[in-house]
Amino acid sequence: MALQLFNTLSGKIEPLFASDGHALRFYCCGPTIYDYGHIGNFRTFLHVDVLRRTARLSGLALHHVMNITDVDDKIIRNAAASGKSIGEYSARFERAFFEDMDALGIERPEEIARATQNIPAMASLIERLAAQGIAYKTEDGSWYFRINRFPGYGKLSKKDLAGMEDGARVDLDEYDKDAARDFALWKAARPEEIASQAAWDTALGPGRPGWHIECSAMAMKYLGDSIDLHAGGEDLMFPHHENEIAQSEAASHKPFARHWFHVRFLLVEGKKMAKSEGNFFTLRDLLLKGYRASAIRFLLLSVPYRHQLNFTLDSLTESTNAVDRLRTFNRRIRNQAWPDQAPADDALLELIRKGDAGFTAALEDDLNTAEARAAVFDVLRAVNTAADQGNLSRMAAEQTLALLDKFDAIFAVLEDHDAEHTRAALAWAEAEDRLSQVAPEVLERFGAGSLTDAQIEALVAERTRAKQQRNFARADAIRKELLEKGILLEDSRQGVRWKRT
């Protein structure tokens, strides 16, 4: 069974396929690097990541391009305010963006396309539109797209142009363009933009590209006139993606993207998480409060992409516990030797097989991550029960591990890298003089003077010796001391395990 995915354009769930028979050519609108991203931004990239991983699970090869918008009004404004060029200003936010992507376990696309490195492609696309009279230049030297020359305008967002007549919301007199809905393709250079190195000399005249033309030009340059899939947050549907369609299809006279994928918003207290609302959390905020990167990933993926997710710190704690349970289970099954034979093995093997099939089927059914998760927990409980009763065979354990590997190829939370991401966030906070934002327990557990792994191991060994001598008072004292420093011990037949809480 192939991956079935909701297509915003058709309004239906449709199979996703590579039209060239080789690789899925897909484009995802990336970040504008004027500031740190918040976790609402990353929700989109996380679900695009699951889409990537599921497509691969279904046998699709990928050619995924993501843009970086490294020139825009906010970048120009902030760069000017700090006396830097736009490149100097935005570099640190691009670095931070990829650090956050890594901490959240998001795979890199096959190609990253920076707007400022693709100006010629944008200029020539505008020239193609100008040659048809669809792009026109205004007195100040800017270029606009003439919407009434593209009859399909509104087909993606299902907007009726007749209901958006000129003058309805926009005062035409403020603009030097033919119709209020016409959107900017090229913005004529202003003096301060030349100072920030945010202007380019092209046949269109000095200036910089509009946001919409960036994506059209880069998608077509890297992936061709007609692409398989285009992804982004739901807010980009209109006008951004609508404008991309208009630009690309008006220029090429071919369908631009066959399949459109939109991820719905993350809410906070019932409202959209947004910079402008001030109700946002960055990944760094949360790591410095002591939440784990894996829990954030798991929470944001647990609600399917077509539903809004109301983010709360409580739900993040729940996710932490759920990830812990999965990790404990994974360690238990992976690190123990299981007998060749076990009673009731056929029934258990069948249950695992069903769980495995259910996991894949759920993902292939429009990326139903909630149901996929549930399939794994079903197996977890049954296998733990069998293991408790001595009824887990080596074969069943291997099948279980195969499912866990498949699960982790999508969810990517079983391997514990949380401490290193928290340490990195702490180092960043120190460098940025933001230590006041760090929760005390994070400082204690991960900051200077916190226990190293070797010190922990030594204490654990000392406690084991004390236990062997039946000096339980000393053993319990060590356990208590470690727990206060965020280290939880677990005794088992296979020895003592410890983990950070």
Next chain:
RNA sequence: GGCGCGGUACCCAAGUGGUAAGGGAGAGGUCUGCAAAACCUUUAUGCGCCGGUUCGAUCCCGGCCCGCGCCUCCA
């Protein structure tokens, strides 16, 4: 006003025309030197409200109430 989405147990959440997955939390229990982990039991005669279709609806249709998003930069 136009377009789109949603209202399921204490919280998060899946789902189907035939009688409610899963996670978290709470309570009780088993196991263990004690813990932790794990397991067992337990928490919706009901899926926003009112009608309709049907042998039967949480799931289909109609109306209503509530919430969110887009219609302007925005993941």
